[in-house]
Amino acid sequence: MDAHNFERLDNPLFFTRERTDPSAGLPEPGQDGLRPTGAALTPPLSPSELERGERLLYRLAEFGHLLWESGIEVGPQQLLDLAETLNEIDITNPGDFYYTLKCSLLTRHEQETLFDQLFNYYWLTRDRQDRPPDPGPTRRDDRQIRLPPSERKRLAEHLNADNQQRELRMGERESERRRLLDEQAGEPEDEQAPPQGTAYSALELLRKKDFESFTWEEVQEAKRLMAEMRWNLGLRPTRRKRPVRKGDYPDMRRIVRRNLKYGAELLELTWRENKEKPRPLVIICDISGSMSLYSRLLLHFIHTVSNGLLNVEAFVFGTRLTRITRQLKRRDVDDAVREVSRTVQDWSGGTRIGEALHTFNQQWARRVLGRGAVVLIISDGWDRGDASLLRAEMDRLQHSCHRLIWLNPLLGSPDYRPLTIGMKTALPYIDDFLPAHNLDSLIHLGKLLERIDDRRPTRTPATRREAVKAWNRPTP
């Protein structure tokens, strides 16, 4: 950056500590659910107000840091760029200042509300500590952040502790519920039959053991094993070409160059063919109370999968759907899982599969299901929501993905039958219904994923009826 830019930036800025009337002052972004429009802006401030300002460059850096801490990842280059950009506008016009910061620093629509709140907090309300806090926004999304980061951290920790306690309670309640279910299905109490034969190594035992009955040490061991698993997804041809010795399309650019030495005769031919790429994988995992015995380990599983494969999108749901793809990008499993549980608000609560899938279909399907994606739903099918909604959403989901796989931890028991309303409703729309209760079942899943080819499974009403029948038939 040139020296003259600094000169300009060293000017004191108008964002002052005090303001007599907030309603007549700067736009309060997001307060009425609207972005401020030109009409709401006030004329530039007077010189006396300017004097009370702080140095702009410092404040910009500080604001950038605040954004970074809150998850809007602002790079130093962006800040430098912004500092230069501010030369182009009249920074004493609050609206323009806000718009400029926004289009320079914000890069995703999802973070818009958060950005507005942070802007509001940093540039407008932070310096007015003596003022009573805002009466509170009316919109639901605005609730997330009005607190300084330190406060938020404390709050998050507090909420987390609360969640953990609730989870413990839910765990107890769950075993109770499971017993009821078992009785309903006419199952014997003891479903953990010891493996047949005698020559099992400890490792093999671990692979067959239900996650539900894992001890702490076994969990650690399982995590280690999962980290060692390698995941490959079926390939699909893309429209991008690559040169090969013998292929489907002539590679004209190379042919002309190679054959120059022969004059105008084309003697050597080279070819191109379609490049192949792994399919995208979308995981939608149930973390409601009934899944709590499995969900932490399954999160580890999702983490290894998403770090081992190129293109994985992950979501969790209880009563609402949360995208956790970004949180899982952290390399360390425990960090990632901690980050997820910090983000997810409905850990170990109720289940609303229908609503969650509705949100997914509305907001995410178009964005993550392109290019022949494979969808993995992990849930036990305990649903308190609306069955007709679930049916419609499953239908839509199956139509928009290449393969729909449902993993159910309860399926580990040989006598399991899909009797819950949720599972019954969803079953006709599932291409593969698989267990996910132990390491073996995950290994099995890995093998299935590798085998997925270009053929879509047949999905006619008849095949659907057939699949449901097959699952309801009593075991011989």
Add this chain to the structure above:
Amino acid sequence: MFARRYVADRSLATAVFLALKRRKPLLLEGEPGVGKTEVAKVLADLLETRLIRLQCYEGIDISTAVYEWNYTRQMLYIRLMEASGATRQEELKEIFGPDFLIKRPLLQAIDPANAKAPVLLIDELDRSDEEFEAYLLELLSDFQITIPEIGTIAAKEPPIVVITSNRTREIHDALRRRCLYYWIDYPTLEKEYSIVLARMPEAPEWLAKQVCAFVRELRALDLFKAPGVAETLDWIASLLALNQLELVEGTVRDTLGALLKYQDDVLKVGGSNLGKLLEKARNVSS
């Protein structure tokens, strides 16, 4: 921008202004049909410069986006040279020269021969694959392209770049950070009304008001694909074609296809509550 029949509010105007001043690419995201592509068109019109459009698709590569050699001409030329008995050296030099180069949109955009910086519209970048996006990253940072046989071609005047995305895939952070970002939302009732008036001056005001109000009601419903501004304009055009001066339930039902593109949505809206929706729309617009 109003003069060019585009209704932009101050926030978008600021983003466009900065994109022009700082010569940074402008990344526009938003639901389909809210006027992202239109921004580039209007911009080119406004600056009285050329609009170069690159429509992205899966598998788009250098030969379709940047440049390609004209093979047929190259081979014919070699034959011609052979017939006239010229030496090899000359041939080689010439057939990989500018005469045989087919310039695709990106090369056109940075052509040093451009007298005025053109507007380069990279449309629906989310449809291309990651490899192409990575290539673009390099191009957009220094506005130059290297062709092995010719050398480096650099723009004298960097083009004004507008990138649009429908978010069918996430655009990479690295690209996002190099751009000014703007999310185009569905317009407010007033804004949509002025868009309709600007675009369709022949539409009666009363009808325009009703249409905007009705479309707004639709967007509030939980539809799979809410109608965009493009659909609103389409719908008005169809209503005008049918000589409608007011929204009548029967006609609305028959023309819903101009607004809604999914059968589920048509069923949801066309059901028993259509009358109520129309009533509401009439009340808002009166």
